[in-house]
Structure formats: structure tokens, C-alpha cells
Amino acid sequence: MTMTSPHSETSRGPIRVLLADDHELVxxxxxxxxxxxxxxxxVGEATNGREAVRMTRNLKPxxxxxxxxxxIMNGLEAAMEIRKTQPDVAVLILSVYDNPEYVRGVxxxxxxxxxxxxxxxxxxxxxxxxxxxxGYFFSSAIxxxxxxxxxxxxxxxPYGLTERERQVLTAIAKGQPxxxxxxxxxxSVRTVESHRLNLREKVGSRNAAQLYRVAQELGxxx
Amino acid sequence: MTMTSPHSETSRGPIRVLLADDHELVxxxxxxxxxxxxxxxxVGEATNGREAVRMTRNLKPxxxxxxxxxxIMNGLEAAMEIRKTQPDVAVLILSVYDNPEYVRGVxxxxxxxxxxxxxxxxxxxxxxxxxxxxGYFFSSAIxxxxxxxxxxxxxxxPYGLTERERQVLTAIAKGQPxxxxxxxxxxSVRTVESHRLNLREKVGSRNAAQLYRVAQELGxxx
DNA sequence: CATATTCTCAGTAGTACTACCGAGATTTCC
DNA sequence: GGAAATCTCGGTAGTACTACTGAGAATATG
Numbered sequence: 142m143t144m145t146s147p148h149s150e151t152s153r154g155p156i157r158v159l160l161a162d163d164h165e166l167v168x169x170x171x172x173x174x175x176x177x178x179x180x181x182x183x184v185g186e187a188t189n190g191r192e193a194v195r196m197t198r199n200l201k202p203x204x205x206x207x208x209x210x211x212x213i214m215n216g217l218e219a220a221m222e223i224r225k226t227q228p229d230v231a232v233l234i235l236s237v238y239d240n241p242e243y244v245r246g247v248x249x250x251x252x253x254x255x256x257x258x259x260x261x262x263x264x265x266x267x268x269x270x271x272x273x274x275x276g277y278f279f280s281s282a283i284x285x286x287x288x289x290x291x292x293x294x295x296x297x298x299p300y301g302l303t304e305r306e307r308q309v310l311t312a313i314a315k316g317q318p319x320x321x322x323x324x325x326x327x328x329s330v331r332t333v334e335s336h337r338l339n340l341r342e343k344v345g346s347r348n349a350a351q352l353y354r355v356a357q358e359l360g361x362x363x
Numbered sequence: 364m365t366m367t368s369p370h371s372e373t374s375r376g377p378i379r380v381l382l383a384d385d386h387e388l389v390x391x392x393x394x395x396x397x398x399x400x401x402x403x404x405x406v407g408e409a410t411n412g413r414e415a416v417r418m419t420r421n422l423k424p425x426x427x428x429x430x431x432x433x434x435i436m437n438g439l440e441a442a443m444e445i446r447k448t449q450p451d452v453a454v455l456i457l458s459v460y461d462n463p464e465y466v467r468g469v470x471x472x473x474x475x476x477x478x479x480x481x482x483x484x485x486x487x488x489x490x491x492x493x494x495x496x497x498g499y500f501f502s503s504a505i506x507x508x509x510x511x512x513x514x515x516x517x518x519x520x521p522y523g524l525t526e527r528e529r530q531v532l533t534a535i536a537k538g539q540p541x542x543x544x545x546x547x548x549x550x551s552v553r554t555v556e557s558h559r560l561n562l563r564e565k566v567g568s569r570n571a572a573q574l575y576r577v578a579q580e581l582g583x584x585x
Numbered sequence: 586c587a588t589a590t591t592c593t594c595a596g597t598a599g600t601a602c603t604a605c606c607g608a609g610a611t612t613t614c615c
Numbered sequence: 616g617g618a619a620a621t622c623t624c625g626g627t628a629g630t631a632c633t634a635c636t637g638a639g640a641a642t643a644t645g
Contacts, residue, residue, distance in 0.1 A: 256498075267489075267496045274489045276478075279499040303621065316573040318601065331624050338603070348631080349602075351538040353575035525591065540631065553594050560633075570601080571632075 155182040156273045159202035161193035174262040190214025224251030231272040254278035300343045309336040314356035377404040378495045381424035383415035396484040412436025446473030453494035476500035522565045531558040536578035
């Protein structure tokens with residue numbers, strides 16, 4: 142609700158950007174891109190999270206463009222630290238993962254945006270401008286996960302569940318007791334129990350309460 | 364994953380914007396704001412959702428800046444229609460509600476952004492540029508709800524749970540059996556059972572599997 | 586101070602789930 | 616054709632959860 146004095150490039154000169162990435166090549170690439178635009182100014186480069194936090198304190202940039210995976214302190218930890226100590230700095234997370242399980246955590250960590258490394262120069266500039274002026278920006282590929290749903294890609298099943306097991310899991314997650322699941326699938330209660338046992342084994346949960354989590358994780362509940 | 368040919372103002376002239384709001388005053392205000400920027404061009408104005416859909420088809424704007432509440436067809440319905448028929452058009456939703464229960468629905472409806480009417484001119488321009496270039500944009504006030512959790516406001520508990528009940532629910536959702544919950548809270552198993560019973564009664568669930576859902580809904584699991 | 590709510594705990598009984606074991610039928614794959 | 620996986624079902628036993636009733640103690644609430 143409370144705005145943290147967003148940057149407005151029409152009023153206060155160029156947007157000051159601090160880069161944080163452990164790969165020099167990437168930093169050079171970003172710098173090359175941003176140099177072409179007069180509204181943006183790269184004021185420093187950090188090679189890990191801790192350095193990013195320290196440099197943010199000293200340089201007071203408008204935007205911190207930061208990779209997630211870095212040695213010593215990763216981007217998420219750094220983002221959390223900065224939210225606490227330097228809330229005026231807009232953190233824009235850069236990641237290679239277009240399977241963005243992270244997005245939720247990223248926003249919770251206080252970041253103002255999440256962009257992928259395959260983003261175009263134009264989009265990157267737009268993203269920086271967006272977060273600098275007080276908004277949240279996300280790459281287009283991120284969209285579906287913003288609403289929690291797994292959307293198009295039904296999530297690569299990390300547990301190796303069979304089709305039948307998924308059916309049973311879905312029913313269980315809806316709160317149906319074994320008896321009803323059995324009736325719904327036209328099999329015996331014992332069979333459902335078997336599936337249930339296998340399910341818990343495969344996903345490593347101790348009881349029914351946990352199965353809901355897995356069902357949701359697998360996107361079986363939309 | 365698939366990009367829908369995002370607009371890039373460096374390559375193809377001004378961003379073509381279609382306005383949709385049932386209040387002329389608001390449209391005039393937006394138009395006045397956008398006119399000051401050469402990269403933006405207002406190509407038309409609609410006064411309701413149906414008109415917005417039709418004009419989108421004819422004018423093929425890059426961005427449709429649309430109010431949520433409009434007569435005949437509201438912004439959400441229009442957004443869904445446009446996603447189906449004109450997926451290349453980026454829909455940016457304008458709303459007065461800073462209590463953004465809508466955000467989830469807005470994104471699901473296919474919109475690429477959600478901004479509040481108290482937004483500054485600069486931010487509005489940034490938002491339009493953002494969605495035009497393929498990203499998602501959200502006003503800063505929207506942030507907390509992006510992650511589902513209510514962040515600052517601990518979610519209005521719709522069930523009227525007591526503090527103790529929330530503690531028990533949290534433990535149950537983590538998969539702990541009653542015995543462990545009892546030990547963790549320093550009470551007897553019977554008491555935990557009582558709480559559990561009351562919980563299921565209050566939230567209307569039949570078994571443990573469902574309780575996880577509620578715990579998550581209440582934001583007890585972060 | 587009376588009332589209500591919350592939190593605590595117990596008895597009793599029934600239902601549901603968990604944990605093993607084994608095993609036949611079917612399909613898939615090499 | 617044999618191996619492997621899947622789906623099916625049963626026995627037995629123990630643990631966990633559900634359902635209902637009742638009730639004392641502490642804490643708000645009026």
C-alpha cells in the first residue's frame with residue numbers, strides 16, 4: 142500500500158542499475174545492452190549475493206538486477222536481506238529457469254520482478270524501467286505460474302506415478318474416503334488401499350494430509 | 364513458452380493503445396496522459412466490454428487498456444474473449460480496487476497486467492510499455508497477492524478459527540499425526556482430537572486430506 | 586457477577602488408514 | 616517366451632481418525 146518513492150526517470154536523471162552475476166560474460170552482455178540506452182546507467186557490478194548487498198548499501202542504486210544462482214549468497218537470500226535493509230531498491234531477478242517454480246519464492250523474498258536470460262534487450266530495458274517506477278514485472282513465460290496453476294505443462298511428474306495412481310490421488314485429495322474412491326473407479330477398497338500405500342511410498346508422505354500437497358503440486362486439482 | 368510477437372517500439376513505430384472505460388472523464392484523463400508521450404498512440408475508445416472486443420478486432424491495437432467494471436460486458440469477460448480471438452493483443456486491466464482479490468482472476472482471464480487508477484502518469488506509461496513488449500506488469504500495491512498469500516494482512520479468517528485451532532491445523536497440514544501434534548503443543552492426544560473435530564466442523568471438511576487445503580488457504584504454511 | 590468462549594481432557598464406539606505378506610491377471614518390452 | 620511393470624484383490628493386525636457425549640478450568644465479556 143505504501144509506495145517506496147519509486148523512481149521516475151523523467152524527474153531524476155538516469156535509472157541507476159547495479160548488476161549482480163557471478164559470470165563476467167553475462168555481466169558484460171547486460172552492460173553492453175544497457176549502455177545503449179541513455180536512461181539507464183550501470184553503477185556497479187557484484188559477483189555474489191553478499192557483495193550485492195554491500196554494494197547496494199554503498200551505491201544506493203534504483204534497481205538491482207541480480208542472478209538467482211551465485212556463490213556465497215544466492216539471489217534470493219540477497220533479495221531478502223535487501224528488502225529488510227534497503228527497501229527502496231527494486232530487485233529484479235534474472236534466471237535461466239523457464240520452469241519457474243521459483244517465482245513464488247522470488248516475490249516472497251521481496252523481488253519486484255523475474256525475467257529469463259533469453260529475454261530480448263528491449264524487454265530487459267522495459268523490465269528495469271518497470272520495477273524502477275514502482276511496478277512488478279514478469280517475463281511472458283512466467284504468466285501461468287503467477288496464478289498458481291501449472292497451466293499448460295502438467296508438470297514433469299517427479300515421483301513416477303502411474304495413471305491409476307494419479308486417479309486415486311486426485312480422488313483422495315478431493316477428500317473422498319477409500320470406499321468412495323473405490324466406488325468411483327469401480328475397484329475394490331483393498332485395491333485403493335494398495336494404491337494409497339504405493340502413493341505414500343513414492344512421494345514419501347506419512348499420511349493423507351500430505352497427499353493433498355502432492356496432488357496440488359502435480360496440478361491434479363484444477 | 365511461446366511468445367506472441369511482442370511489440371518493440373524501437374522497431375515498429377508507436378505502441379497503438381485502445382482505451383475501454385465507461386466514464387468519459389477517465390478516458391479523457393488517460394488520453395491526456397498518453398498524448399504527452401510520442402511512443403504511445405491512442406487509436407480508439409470503447410465504452411463497454413463488447414465494444415472493446417469489436418474495436419480490438421477492427422483496430423488491432425498493441426495494447427487494450429481496459430477498466431474492469433463496465434456495462435454490458437465487463438473487463439474480465441472481454442479479456443477472456445480477446446484471449447481467445449486476439450491473443451496478440453496485450454490486455455492491461457485498470458481497476459479502482461487496491462484490495463485486489465481480482466488479480467488472480469484477471470491473470471487467468473488472460474490479462475497481462477493490473478494497475479490501479481491512482482497510478483502516476485509515468486507508471487501508467489511504463490505499464491503499457493511493459494505489456495506491449497511481452498511482459499506482465501502489476502502495480503506495486505498488488506505485489507503481496509501475486510504469491511497467493513495476503514502478506515501483511517493475515518487473511519480474513521472466514522471460518523472463525525481460534526489461535527489454538529490454527530496451531531493444530533498447521534501441524535496437521537505438515538503431516539504430523541495427532542500424537543506428535545499433542546507432544547509438540549504439550550497437550551493430550553484427546554485435546555488434539557477435539558480441536559481436529561472442531562476444525563473439520565468449522566471448515567466443513569470430511570477428513571485430513573482436506574485440511575491441508577484450508578491451511579494453505581489461510582496462509583499457515585509458508 | 587453471570588455468561589460465553591476457549592482450551593483442556595476423558596469414555597465409548599465405530600470407521601478409516603497404515604503396514605506387512607502374498608498372489609493372480611494383463612500388458613509392455615526385450 | 617520370459618521379465619518387468621501395472622492393476623487387481625485378499626488376510627491379518629495395529630494405529631489413526633471420526634463421532635458423540637460430557638465436563639472442569641481459565642479467560643474474556645457483558
